[in-house]
Amino acid sequence: MQLIITPKGQVRCIYAEAIDLTTIGRMSISRGSFVEPNADGQWNVDLSPVQGPRLGPFTQRSAALQSEVDWLERHWISPSC
Template sequence: MQLVITPDGLVRCVYDEAIDLSQLGAVDIRRGSHVEPNAAGQWTADLSPVEGPVLGPFPTRRLALEAEIAWLGEHWLTATNR
């Protein structure tokens, strides 16, 4: 689990239950995407909640989740304008 601490003391991360985030202070959890099946039974990761693209389709939910996490880590987690 990667934690990014901003100069003003805010902590950002892609949520995981690896650590108890409440130990760091007040927690504000927001949705980063919607991973859903499509009509063909494939999976997409819609990153519109963080102004991102729709990824996929993927043959499995696991692949869609992995793509979601990779995109959030590369494009959202360390973004300086958030």
């Protein structure tokens, strides 16, 4: 689990239960994306909550979820962001 600490002292991460994040301080959790099926039974990733693109369609939900995490790690959670 990657934790990015901004110059303002905010911690940004892709939420997981690997550690108890409440030990860091007060939390504010917000959605980074939506992974939902389309009318054809394929999966789309909508990263608009973090000003990202739409990805897909994917035939498997697991592929859509992995694409979501990959994009967030490269473009949102990366220390250079």
